[in-house]
Amino acid sequence: MEKKIIIVGAGLVGSLWAVYMRKAGYKVVIYERRSDIRKAEISAGKSINLALSERGWNSLKTAGIKEDIEKIAIPMTGRVMHSEEGELTYQAYGKKDEAIYSVSRGHLNAIMMNLAEKKGNSEIHYQHQCIDADLKNGKITLKNLKTNEIFEDKADVVFAADGAYSAIRYNSMQKVDRFNFSQFYVEDGYKELLLPAGSMGEYQIEKNALHIWPRGRFMLIALPNEDGSFTCTLFMPYENHKYAFNDLDSDEKIDTFFKTVFPDFYNLMPNLIDNWHQNPLSSMSITRCYPWTVGKFALLGDSAHSTVPFYGQGMNAGFEDCFIMWKLYKKYDNWEDTFREFQIVRKPDGDALQDLSLDNYYVMRDHVADENFLLQKKIEAKIHENHPDKWVPLYTQVSFSNIRYSEAYKNGKRQEKIMQKIMKIPNIKEIWNSKEIEEKIISMI
Amino acid sequence: MEKKIIIVGAGLVGSLWAVYMRKAGYKVVIYERRSDIRKAEISAGKSINLALSERGWNSLKTAGIKEDIEKIAIPMTGRVMHSEEGELTYQAYGKKDEAIYSVSRGHLNAIMMNLAEKKGNSEIHYQHQCIDADLKNGKITLKNLKTNEIFEDKADVVFAADGAYSAIRYNSMQKVDRFNFSQFYVEDGYKELLLPAGSMGEYQIEKNALHIWPRGRFMLIALPNEDGSFTCTLFMPYENHKYAFNDLDSDEKIDTFFKTVFPDFYNLMPNLIDNWHQNPLSSMSITRCYPWTVGKFALLGDSAHSTVPFYGQGMNAGFEDCFIMWKLYKKYDNWEDTFREFQIVRKPDGDALQDLSLDNYYVMRDHVADENFLLQKKIEAKIHENHPDKWVPLYTQVSFSNIRYSEAYKNGKRQEKIMQKIMKIPNIKEIWNSKEIEEKIISMI
Structure with missing residues (x-):
């Protein structure tokens, strides 16, 4: 009998995992609640911070599809900070050849779906909602949203790559005895804006960078798109702060807000108000849970460890999940051992990813423009x-x-302790480049 | 038009709240998933630590039903600790007239249901499962489990007193944007045993006390019942410890375990093995969430703040919820303001209740037998x-x-800090009763 797996969710992680599983000779059936993203208009307001970095590339390479994605990726070698006065400060992310890559979620997803289908006729069924799961027997109940037909499907194993609000996790796993779970919303929301290309199709601000307008308790960021535009995101509290989404309740207030705090951006941005109203205000949450595998089901990506987007690692972590699962599957050649070890090995990394994301939230918001x-x-x-x-x-x-x-x-915690001591040296601004400081740091490692 | 409320759940909190609401002139409709507890056999294994204390009494009194409950309550004035050698140590809970009261969950629940119905014809519908909720409009969808009929009901407001695994919270509230939620299982489970009365119907161990067999990482407790028996509960890790539930996988091991670590209990307990197999092994969790009120719905009791049973406060806190909600309703005379203030005022107390319960878990387990x-x-x-x-x-x-x-x-945290300093005084064992120590403590407050 042919080996078969089901993947619930044809998003980034689901479609990449389909590519992997075809390599292993599996028949792959994917169910996706939404319509085919390739035929529908890509939904705005859901693409924050898609920055591909090493972990993502590593997994794409292992799946054999790195070259396909490289074509649509724009390198960003550093951050450009915009002050209120319009002054720019540049900070490289790494060494000269190191960059993170801006990619459009919709475009990336479409390519991956094509590849999943091409690399060996996976079936992707759109507008199919998973409404129930039999965890022990690898069975799911589906509703065809076009016909309202309800039916079951069954596979050797089922992967829930159905995102932060995973139906399989909410409806089935969460009700399993001793399943730990938390969903925690940060007090900020976000809203996207599209900064268009200039009149000649040119990038209006530096193309190969991630732009940040840090303002203490809130910030705006911008990532380049292929067509010269930038996808921009405003992160801000919902309420209870000097500037808050709920207080920007008139067009006039919105206009004044941007004119006051992001003047250089304001001057580049046409149709600010229309743009504002086109895109929804969205919340951000961290979901933690354990176990990640129950019976014949495994959570992959956001369904296991969704995070806030401030380290640009959500997608990369999901792709790395695929890589780790793949390595273990090759090691064991059976799902029971693979699942068992996957969650033991990978859970601490999911937790750390979330802690890193939260920490970087404060860094980007409060410290990134700070001289020290x-x-x-x-x-x-x-x-x-x-x-x-x-x-x-x-x-x-x-x-x-x-x-x-x-x-x-x-490692980061250890380094931070050392650097806190170094930064307390009274004349550090003068002597930071000295041999003495260098040796002091090395001795403290 | 008659004012109407719906209560989901006819447990302790739901039935008490029905009594309150009748006082306010509401028509009260209760839906309960289970069968009528008064007609069915009371389910074992679900009665741990029902110890009524001041908060519970205070709320029962306000509802006008204190006297009805007093008839079935057995005062426990202190703890009796049982050492492995069978030595007993007594520790009073408070002053002479202060006691907590052992009550049977089933008996208490039955009386409250009777009172809810009697105090003004509340309708209690059993075997009705709440399967959906329209939070904004105060509507719920119900399934009659006897007929499989599905229908809707609607009220001014709806109270979800449906416990730690609240259907309304899981199926509706948890999916509301920005709803924070966590469920966290402690690593211990529990199992109940019934220590019967002696051959003459007498109590085999001291009646007016809560008995504890503290053994470090695990413990047994016993609460008196009206018929001379004791409901006993063994708390122990599931696995990964010297003694763990998952390792007690044969009758021989169970027998040896009790004989070794609880010899005095073992000698009193007939049919230990049968008793063991009759009752399920159950898990314990803490669920935290916020908000507690959404639209026309409010969570009450365990659905809002279920806790581990180690302070004996779960039921008392639920009863106190009713008291607080009642006070606010009398203050505002409308539900919108009542709900708004209820959750702001009461959430910190729910959190503290859970922190207290967790802290006391360690106290009972590790310190209660400690000389210091x-x-x-x-x-x-x-x-x-x-x-x-x-x-x-x-x-x-x-x-x-x-x-x-x-x-x-x-207050407890402050006191603990003072006492930690006092207990470090080298000859504290000799001078604890001195004027000097007394004055030192008073000066530190």
């Missing part, structure tokens, strides 16, 4: 340059390496 | 005796007062 923060990063970059085997900055570990998230998180 | 712990409690009792306005022990605040849980928790 920039100096600290400059010192760390220098130590890394001179002692690459002894000091790898946290951002580099997370974005440009495949070190486990949990390891990176621990 | 007993001395510390003795000192605190003395200070309380001499300075009742300055020092009220935490247990007394929680069990014998109506001080807010959140206040009690903070």
